[in-house]
Amino acid sequence: MTTDSALDAPARIQAPDALPAPDAPPAYTASELLAVMSARLLKEGQTVFAGVGIPLLAAILAQKTRAPGLTILFEGGVIGPFVEAGKLPPSTNEQRCTRRANMLVSITEVLLMLQRGYVDVGFMGGAQIDRFGNLNSSFIGDPAHPKIRLPGTGGGNDIASLADMIVAMKHEKRRFVEKVDFITSPGFLDGGDTRAQAGLPAGGMFRVVTDLGIMGFDAVTKAMTVLALHPGVTAQAIKANTGFDLPVPADAPVTEPPTELELSILRELDPQRLYTA
């Protein structure tokens, strides 16, 4: 299980202050923005290992728009399902995940597909991330005497160790920290080539999508950097919501806002607003 909402229970990601939506025609929540922006990163024909929540919504949205041949993998052992609108699974391990799948395998087998190299993109949420893309979903505070014991890695560590990663999460200072309290899922560890040196030559952080913008990682230092800002978000706002020095290029492009079609598909998928409130 890859946690999308580990910090809050149940995590309802709120629309950030930075988002002035009054004059933009389609109003949307921060979660909807996250799902739409993430979906646009997925390409036709890819295989994506998706966690429940925003990653799953984004993957289905991609499937229903520009990437009908996108293959979704679930940690429960599911290859290529079509999740039914209004029947989102409570985790990636229940039968709802299997509807119209191409193949069901054991958990171990589906994770070994990552190791074998059959997965293009790993896609999950995160509770805490640092400059080098390391993720924490295990402990807030000192692991020996934690303030909060979070649910843990699930498949997150395996996915982040073995695939190119997209992470979707809320952009807050307490989540974007200089150094995570505990590396549950490895990003680039201490940057540079420390990841490969640890025995992880493949995969790594590709994109971090938040309600404020889209981040990538420097090719050499492996430090996080802004690639694009969402409509209405300033460089100042994104820096103010980040707990480490996050470079924002002066010419950072602005993303296209979610379309009516994208939003209507999302709302049909999740009519109870379990993940998009």
Place this chain on the structure above:
Amino acid sequence: MTTDSALDAPARIQAPDALPAPDAPPAYTASELLAVMSARLLKEGQTVFAGVGIPLLAAILAQKTRAPGLTILFEGGVIGPFVEAGKLPPSTNEQRCTRRANMLVSITEVLLMLQRGYVDVGFMGGAQIDRFGNLNSSFIGDPAHPKIRLPGTGGGNDIASLADMIVAMKHEKRRFVEKVDFITSPGFLDGGDTRAQAGLPAGGMFRVVTDLGIMGFDAVTKAMTVLALHPGVTAQAIKANTGFDLPVPADAPVTEPPTELELSILRELDPQRLYTA
């Protein structure tokens, strides 16, 4: 595949000269004798990994007489089949092996059952055996320049490495040799505790059944020794047909000859005399 008849093509084991059957009521071939004597070593409730030929015939015979709950395993990935009379499989890897089985698994899985310890007895034939129960089914002569290239190990090496073994074979001097030309399937290697030292702490030779008698192995030296002689076979005869010094206790018991029931079941199983001619 575990070869029952690797030395000859096709191997039709002849009745040995030592067997004077004229006055014994049920006449039988050497192969039938082998099958009957082997079958009697199998116990109700056991799990036996059987090769095609005499081992399979013996296992089915045991199933149809004293051990109806005997579970037969085939190398092809078959657990607990009931082979149909008159439809013996050509190897342990065709669908005839699967009739009324409890379970089918991959080859690798059925062999791993040996390694996990789920098999009581491994049961196969052999082309050449030595004093310490090492079996050769790979090369006759120098392996670098062989006189005969035999079919090889198949599962034989795995079975002999991991289970208690029963071997059924024809008793001839050229087959019972001081040292096999090539150790395809390990017995006790050089005797004593050399088998365990090589990394094989489990399993090992239990019985060798031939058309002349039943052999076991010394608890300490691990050298082959006669446990019983078949009706009409003398100590002299069995020594004369063995290429190494084979101890025969003065009080070696004589086995009970095959019964009419045992022979009739065998003949029903193999009406074309593929394995029992």
Place this chain on the structure above:
Amino acid sequence: MPLAYSELRQRTKARDRSLRDKVMSLEEAAKLVQDGDHLAVGGCTASRTPFAMIWALVRAQKRGLTVSRSIMSTEGDIFYASGLSQHLITSWFSQGIVWGVSKVMRAYTESGRARFEEWSHMAMGLRYRAGAMGVPFLPMRSMLGSDVLGRVSGGSAGPADPAFAAAKTMECPFTGETLLLVPALNPDVAIIHVQRCDPYGNAQLDGLTFMDIDIAMAANKVILTTERVVSNEQIRRQPDQTKIGFFTVDAVVEVPFGCAPHECYGLYEPFYSHMDMYAQMTARDPEAGARDYLERFYHEPKTWADYLSRIGMAELIDAQRRGSAIHDD
């Protein structure tokens, strides 16, 4: 530490692995579990959780178990709160994403009264698989560089809890690469729920099999609970559908709706209203809430049917309606 091979073989040899009728009651099956055993639990999260067997173990007041599972949901709370276990081994533990972080898990682990030994999901799978294969470890390529590894083996995050099994890194003798070797897990007892099996324990599983096939092969004893017991003849008509072989199985217990309030693939979905109720009961005072829940659903009902009655008929019918429609158009 994985078992020495000679020990593993001896344990297996000592079992009665013959083809025999193993049908018994939940109470009889519970006697196969000893205090202090390592118990492995089949299924994953809210799927095919063998809740009827867990119910029987709680009622039999087992103590000091170490419990492992691929992913733990509400049954993990039950293990802690009932006193059955203070040491769980898994990759993820909370009621489920939609219900947020488990308050009961937090109460027990943050106070240091219970251990939650965390491995990556693949590591859990490969540890069971190593046990199933009869090897002391399997090599893998994740967990490396992370604090998840450090916590179970010592490392940058400080010394590991000595109660945790250690993983070891190695340099591959073929390629020179760094690999992680995870130690085999051979549970003393596995409890697994299946859709159907015969009296000998030949089980057919539909849908998602999770880690159950490896767990059954790895364990020293297996207790199957099953929605239905079918004849051995029925099993033998489709031997390629048998997923767990009789030779691994020590007990067969027929328990319809044996996963409630979790799901059983193709038959019933999770009992969502009951799961919501449980979340509410444990939201304010997790420990008192869990005690109440145990009293009402584990100790007071006399039979599994009583337990189901307390969950409620309308809930059961709804879960079955949803669960049987998975592949409908």
Place this chain on the structure above:
Amino acid sequence: MPLAYSELRQRTKARDRSLRDKVMSLEEAAKLVQDGDHLAVGGCTASRTPFAMIWALVRAQKRGLTVSRSIMSTEGDIFYASGLSQHLITSWFSQGIVWGVSKVMRAYTESGRARFEEWSHMAMGLRYRAGAMGVPFLPMRSMLGSDVLGRVSGGSAGPADPAFAAAKTMECPFTGETLLLVPALNPDVAIIHVQRCDPYGNAQLDGLTFMDIDIAMAANKVILTTERVVSNEQIRRQPDQTKIGFFTVDAVVEVPFGCAPHECYGLYEPFYSHMDMYAQMTARDPEAGARDYLERFYHEPKTWADYLSRIGMAELIDAQRRGSAIHDD
């Protein structure tokens, strides 16, 4: 030597693994095999041997292949005699026990013109499985102490042929036991015959699966031949019956009776009279006999139906009658 992980990942990344129609002819599929490739062959002995694809590869005059399979039967003779391969890797090689030791195999190997690299059956399985798992080796507990090990790794039986992949022993860092590490096999191309699959390559296998699932995962390209192509919708109605996933597959060729004269589980048994005839043809002068056989059955027929016609209609009907009756009372 197993591939370095970076090389394995790069090869996989370079493939078009998308959900797309891959249906093509035998001749087109044969173009996916390059001279010098390592070719893995699905099935075992006389079961689900992908003979139609082998037929196409022989006709396309491939050269210098290294060919591996769990167990080799008459297709091994064909590889040697056609010139397609001088290096076979398997655990057992002969036509079949009832026909005795293969005369063609003996002629080529005893004269030193061809290699027969012998591994234990489990070693073959674990080598493919290591390749399927993306690890450079798997540990095991057989082959130790034997000359089978010595011959592929150097040892008591003298130095190994340098063309053979080496296995290595190790001391287990957990238990101190001696283990054997067998190197991963990641074939360049796998050819596998299935009962049915969809145009994308999602394949359902009935009955015995042998090592095919691991082979498909391990290989860098997979060619499926299939008795029938069915729709993707049909596959999606029973996803737990899919054994080989589309993402591993590069070509799908519909070839009814594609295993003749071997068997395909549930559909036809081996063509025994034809197998007897082949044994007779190669009994006296194995090489001349195999040449004749190749001429009559591989080079002269223009299509797979022509090939089947030469085997004979009565044979085909008989094989089908026997093959479809496996579970009949």
